[in-house]
Structure formats: C-alpha cells, structure tokens
Amino acid sequence: MIPLNKLIHNEMMKLIAKKRLVVIAIIIGFLVAMFTYAQYKEVERQREKLGTDDWRTMIQQTIIDQQNRISSARISDEWKKQLQISLQQNQYYLDHDINPSEPGAPTFMRIFLENSIELFIPLMVMVIASDIVSSEHSQGSIKLLLTRPVKRWKVLLSKYITLSLAISLIVAIAGLLSYSISGLVFGYKGWGAPVLTGFTVSDAGLNTASVKLIDQWQFLLMDFGLVWLVAIVVGTLSFMLSVLIRSTAAGMGVMLAALISGAILSNMVSSWESAKYFFMVNLKLTNYMNGNPPPIEGMTLSFSMMVLLVWWAAGLFVSFFVFTKKDVF
C-alpha cells in the first residue's frame, strides 16, 4: 500500500507541473493592478470634485447624496432601505470619528476581498478544481492511477487534500498580490486602523447596539477566513462535478452558471424566500462582518455557514460515493 502522503506528493507534483497556480497568480496580479488604478482614479476624481481630500468632508458628502436619493420618490422601497442602512453606517463612522476607508494597502485588500468573495475567488478556484479528476479521464491516466494497489477513496482523498491546499494558496496569493501591488500607490500602512464590525440589520434598519471596534489586521484575518470557507465550498462542488462529468468544459460550464446565477439572484431574490437555501446566494459572507444587508431578510452568518456546510458535505459525499463505485473504461 502506498501511504497517503506519497499520494498527496504525487498530486502536488501534477498540480505544480501544470503551472495553473502561476496562471492564476498572473490573472490576479493583472486584475489587482487594474483595480488599484481604478481606485486611484476614483480618489483623484473625488478630490477634484470636492476640492479637498479630507475624509470627513467626503463622507459627509456621501451622506448628503444618500439623503437626497432617499428623499426622491422614484426609488423602490428595497433600494431605499439599503440606502438608509448605508447612510446610518456612514453617519455612525462620522459621529465616532473613524475613517471607514483609511487609505493604504490593507484597506484596499479588505475591499478587494469583500468584492471578490462571491465571484472572482470562486472562479480562480474553479480553474484548478474543475479538472482535477476529469482531466485524468481525458488523458486516460486514470487507468494507470487506479491500477496501483491503492484504495480508490485514498486516491480521491489525496486529490481533495491537494485541492484544499491549493485553495489556501490561492487565497494567500490574492492577499499578497493585492497588498503588494496596491501598496505601491496607496502605501503599505494601515494594519492598525480601527474598523467597526457588529452592525446588525433588522426590520427596523441598522442596529448599532453591538458594534465593536477592532484593528484592521484582525478584521482582515477574519475576512480571509470567510473567503477561504467560500473557496473551499465552491472548490468542493466543482470537485464533485469533476467526478461526475467526464468533460472538464461541461463541469466548468455548470459551475460557472451556478456562480453567475448566484450573483444575479442575490440582487433580486428578496421576495423569493426559499432561494436562501442555494449555496450561491450565501457566498457573500463578508457582508455579515461589515454590516451590509443580506440578500434575503433573516439570513445570518450561522445560517449561511450552515447552508454552505450542508452543500459542502453533500458534495464531498457524492464525490466519494460515485468515484468508488463507478466503472472506469
């Protein structure tokens, strides 16, 4: 019998030889550079418009803009409520003299993570996860692998562990690249900047009773944890599809459709309540930390995590069940 660590070593070797991680790093690097530039332009434009770079003035203007939009009769109740929550949050930051976006690379990293948790990071994960099993089929190497004196579940487990490690690495790469590239423009300081968390959103609007003040590095670590969880769940589901569907392209297509529908659904499902059991509506976990309202009322961090874990467990079970049973030819 070949021990598990040898198998993992073998899988790791295949992963590195494929150079997928390098491709992913390049993609992330490109995008981060683009976002950095866009953010820089945005700050520039704001400064020009307001004639100052004082954050208090800027946030005050944002509040006024939001108040004006709320007072307009032509916006939907839904949108009005969201604006109200955002407004109350801004006002809270202003009243307590805390800059919600202290300029610097850590803040950029935080915003990048919060915006990429739902689609971008899962897509990167898919690049690796969706062909980790099916490529063995298309290359015919699955037969060689399975003729070894190793239990099938062990082969699959080694692949799954390798995938999990690769996902951890992808999340780390995203963090490192967004920090180092944006730092060139915004500076590398800001780890200790205060960040507010613990806003809760209820029917009555924003509740600030349990607001906590934490350092940005702590907040970032938590964000990373949540991004990682989402990446693992999406990775596991792609992994399952890779076991189920021999064609890598088809597996990727299904997963892509699911992810994109999630992004769209999140914006319009508020009245279709049972949609909250879809994994793709629950991907924006960071919203619970920064107090953005969830897509469907009543969703909480534990609810979303439970949903994700159920999907994760189901995906894992199906993968192992099918892989150990299926005929290989």
Added chain:
Amino acid sequence: MNKNVIRSVTIVSLFFCILWLVGLGLAVGEYYAGKPDKIPVKTNVEKQVKKKEGLHIVALGDSLTRGTGDETGKGYIGVLMDEIKEKSKQDVQLTNLGISGQRSDSLKQQIQQTEVKRQLQTADMILVTMGGNDLFRGGQALLEFETEDIADIEKKFLENMNFIFQQIRASNPKANVFFIGLYNPFIDLEQGKEMSQVVRHWNYQSAELSASFPNIVFVPTFDLFELKVNDYLYTDKFHPNTKGYRLIAERVASLLTW
C-alpha cells in the same frame, strides 16, 4: 521535478490553510461572542482647524440648493460657483449640504451635527435656501388656504431659522451668510394673489430676522419671478429652470464682496 519545491509549496499551503482556519474561527467568535465596545461619540469640534488656501463655500438648504429642475444640473450654486471661480482666481471648495425636500426643522437637526459644524467653521461664505417646503408643502398650501394655519407655520419657521442662524454664528462669527428668499411659483394660478401676499409677508419676516444677526443678508427673489413666472419655472411648475437659477445666481453674485 525537484522534491524540495513540491515539499515547500505543500508546507506553505498547509500553513495558510491553518491560518485561514484560525481566521474563520475568529470571525465566528467575533460575530457571536464579541462584546460590544463603548465607542465614544465625538462631539467637540476641534478649535484649531487647518485653514486651507482658497475659498470654502458651504451651501445649506433644500432642492434649490441641489439644483432640482435645472437641466444642466448646476442649480444656482453651480452657476454662482462658476462665476466666483472666474472672478476670484482662487481655488474654490464647495460643500453642498442641501437635501431635497428639507424643511426648517430638519435643517435644525442637521446643523447640530458635529461634522456640519466643522464645515461651517472653515467656511468663508454660507448660502442658505429654506422655507419653500415649509410654506408650500408641495402645493398643499394652495388647497388649505387658512391664514391662521399659515401664521402658525410661519411662526414655527422663524423660530427654527432663528435657532439655525444662532448656531451658524456660534460656529462661524465671520463668514457672510446669504439667506435666499422665497418666490411665488403659484402666482399665475387662481389663488396666486393671496399666495403672493403670504409670501411677501413671509419674506418680510425673514428679512427682519436676518437683519437681527451680523452679516446675514436676506436675498430677495420674489421680484425675479413676479412677471412671466412660467418662463423661469421647470415643468413641475415649482422649481426654477435653468434660466430661473441663473437669475438667482446673478442676484447673489451681485452681492458678493471680496
């Protein structure tokens, strides 16, 4: 392939895997078990505010300050800004705090915010439009034409404005304040004459109030819209249009001193 490369990639990945798990644990812990902090509300405005080069103009008020009805989106503030920039050759910073539909009691709240006070402190000029929503209430004034009611509303309005001006003077004793008066958008309608009378009285009282404070100038606009009111009104027959805003801006511009 080099064994060591593979091993080190594996170890690094494993390290991050554990780190992210810790982060996840922290997130859940913080979300459910973290104790709320007492974060002090900042109420005192720093006495020494960095005075920047150039002019700082603060605009307070309602939709007129926002420029509702102007197709170019500028409003009287925008036109005035252009003029000031051209004439003064200085950098002009505008802080527009106007909120559409705002009435005097809500402005009274707004003006007590710490940040608004801070803005007022650094201002070189303060522009105020207020009263249109108090008096006309989106046209309701035409339907409920009870002189007693309007007298009550006017009294309340003047009290609010008195408070607002006191606050402005407390934050900033020096800056010139321009208080833009009301015009009568309903002058051509059936009860236009009666309404005009009300507006004139309202403006008179506003002017009296302004005069009781140093450097607060009441800017009349009633006469601007008196003849041919429809040429200067937006299609909602309430807000000024581009031409109407230009009239107001020109009037304010003529009062500026350097």
